[in-house]
Amino acid sequence: MRAITALSLVLLMTLTACGKGTGTSVGNFAGNWQMTLQRDQTNTASTLKTESGFLEQSGGALTGNLLLTGDTYCAGVGSAQGQVSGSNVAISLNQIGQTINLTGSLGSTGSISGTYSILASPCGSTQVGTWTATQVQALTGNLQGTFTSTQTSGVVYQVAGSVTQAANTGGSAANLSGSMTSTNAPCFSSVSISGSISGTSAVFNLLSSEGVSIGQFYGTTTIDASTITGSYNFLNSQPPPLNGCEDFGTAVVTVKQ
Amino acid sequence: MRHQGSSRRKTAVSWVAISFLLCVSVTLLACGSGTSASSSNPLSGNWEITLQRHAHPSPFVFTGFLLQSGSSVTGSMILGGGCQGVGPVAGTLEGANLSLTISEFGQDISLIGTLPPGSPSGSTFVGGAFSSVAGGCADYASTGTWSAVSVTPIAGSFHGSLVSTVNGTLEVAGTLSQGPNTGSSNATLSGTITATSAPSFCPYLSTATITGLISGTTVTLDLFGPNGSLIAQIPATVTSDGSSLTGSYTFPEISSSCVGDTGTLQLTFP
Numbered sequence A: 001m002r003a004i005t006a007l008s009l010v011l012l013m014t015l016t017a018c019g020k021g022t023g024t025s026v027g028n029f030a031g032n033w034q035m036t037l038q039r040d041q042t043n044t045a046s047t048l049k050t051e052s053g054f055l056e057q058s059g060g061a062l063t064g065n066l067l068l069t070g071d072t073y074c075a076g077v078g079s080a081q082g083q084v085s086g087s088n089v090a091i092s093l094n095q096i097g098q099t100i101n102l103t104g105s106l107g108s109t110g111s112i113s114g115t116y117s118i119l120a121s122p123c124g125s126t127q128v129g130t131w132t133a134t135q136v137q138a139l140t141g142n143l144q145g146t147f148t149s150t151q152t153s154g155v156v157y158q159v160a161g162s163v164t165q166a167a168n169t170g171g172s173a174a175n176l177s178g179s180m181t182s183t184n185a186p187c188f189s190s191v192s193i194s195g196s197i198s199g200t201s202a203v204f205n206l207l208s209s210e211g212v213s214i215g216q217f218y219g220t221t222t223i224d225a226s227t228i229t230g231s232y233n234f235l236n237s238q239p240p241p242l243n244g245c246e247d248f249g250t251a252v253v254t255v256k257q
Numbered sequence B: 001m002r003h004q005g006s007s008r009r010k011t012a013v014s015w016v017a018i019s020f021l022l023c024v025s026v027t028l029l030a031c032g033s034g035t036s037a038s039s040s041n042p043l044s045g046n047w048e049i050t051l052q053r054h055a056h057p058s059p060f061v062f063t064g065f066l067l068q069s070g071s072s073v074t075g076s077m078i079l080g081g082g083c084q085g086v087g088p089v090a091g092t093l094e095g096a097n098l099s100l101t102i103s104e105f106g107q108d109i110s111l112i113g114t115l116p117p118g119s120p121s122g123s124t125f126v127g128g129a130f131s132s133v134a135g136g137c138a139d140y141a142s143t144g145t146w147s148a149v150s151v152t153p154i155a156g157s158f159h160g161s162l163v164s165t166v167n168g169t170l171e172v173a174g175t176l177s178q179g180p181n182t183g184s185s186n187a188t189l190s191g192t193i194t195a196t197s198a199p200s201f202c203p204y205l206s207t208a209t210i211t212g213l214i215s216g217t218t219v220t221l222d223l224f225g226p227n228g229s230l231i232a233q234i235p236a237t238v239t240s241d242g243s244s245l246t247g248s249y250t251f252p253e254i255s256s257s258c259v260g261d262t263g264t265l266q267l268t269f270p
Helices: A004-019 B002-031
Strands: A031-039 A049-059 A061-070 A078-085 A090-097 A098-106 A112-118 A127-136 A141-149 A155-163 A174-181 A192-200 A201-207 A214-222 A229-235 A243-254 B045-053 B060-069 B072-078 B086-094 B096-103 B108-114 B124-132 B143-153 B157-164 B169-178 B185-193 B209-217 B219-223 B228-236 B245-250 B261-270
Touching: A004 A229, A031 A061, A031 A112, A049 A192, A098 A127, A127 A214, A141 A174, A155 A192, A174 A201, A174 B108, A192 A214, A192 B124, A192 B143, A201 A229, A201 B143, A214 A243, A214 B143, B045 B072, B060 B086, B060 B209, B060 B219, B072 B096, B072 B124, B108 B143, B157 B245, B169 B209, B219 B245
Parallel strands: none
Antiparallel strands: A031 A049, A031 A127, A049 A061, A061 A078, A078 A090, A090 A098, A098 A112, A112 A127, A141 A155, A141 A243, A155 A174, A174 A192, A192 A201, A201 A214, A214 A229, A229 A243, B045 B060, B045 B143, B060 B072, B072 B086, B086 B096, B096 B108, B108 B124, B124 B143, B157 B169, B157 B261, B169 B185, B185 B209, B209 B219, B219 B228, B228 B245, B245 B261
């Protein structure tokens, strides 16, 4: 019995040791990030690249996937691998056709800043520059919004509901779910929300109770995920009882946790 | 007596130890078990996924194979969106709740859905909703609904006909089998085909071996004659229940009086 007990303790200690960090204090880089890359010797919006997506952290190791858009010939999703040492971070982004190497440090405000480099590739010539990253809070809470129709002047209606952001799985986007109601909207009274968020880009798929996609709302959220500003459209050509209805315009939605 | 008691205790301890080791062995072996399709892995198989986009009348169609292992789903799809190629698929099935991400490299498409009770392969799986933020494949956010059909594996004997535009009808029979699901965007096909009716004036086909590929309901068949030469490449489609295959064939010239032939191929399983 003593031998079995001793063996069990050894196994338990071994299993417990699995996944432990190195003991060094490291910053928390896990979450949804919105990054901006500014090429050196330029200072215009047209030379900005953006990366958005989720990082997971295990001890000092970072993994995830980020979506590259903006000033690039090779937009797309790439995998991220990185190392954290204290507040310093080094991330290698394996984008389509090129690798982007980022080094930086976590500031007191929770944002990251540093420098990046890209070697010459089919996507373009060698370039260096600076980057900043801001962590976007989870888009979860009760929502209220105002939809202003562009199609029909003077039509303004209010919505209320809730939205929940799914867990961080290290993907370029996380799922959103929820529901939304309105007492004065021309095209719906109640819809369910199925959507995605990557960085500050969010999109809601608005579904009828029959599961039909009757509208969408897409926009940009603030980094504290308290406000989404964007556009909406309803293009529902369904026959009764869904009753087709078309409308488009702008919307501002606030989210309170 | 004391010695006999000690011996019994040792024997008992040995049995306990052996039982423990057996349990551990069985558990470890179970960890590495295969991922072939079964009723407990309803998502493993050949799928055709259709995305009906909000505000866009033309759907996106993705085809390929999924592998399910427990709650984990992986696979590859031939992309039907704004970015062409083959992309990996990853997801989870937690209870009846399905979440899949199709990576188009240019952007990811998130699909969620609910698995209907008792949904077997070969039936329409009513999907759910999809969404994608703007990315490298499309510079606008995309939303809509999706549905997926599981395509039953092609297997076994068939009979059918080649209906020529000029050379009459040739009855055929044979066998065709689908290779294993490896989570790739396609699976291999292999078999044989033999003419069973009286040969036409131009004997373009008497007997041939078949190799091919299948992804979703899309099939390509290559027919090789007895001397190993390629005698026809046939693009085709198969019904989702795997019972019928339809394609169009073209035979090249085989003599000065038989300058080639075109027509349709119809096969029925079994």
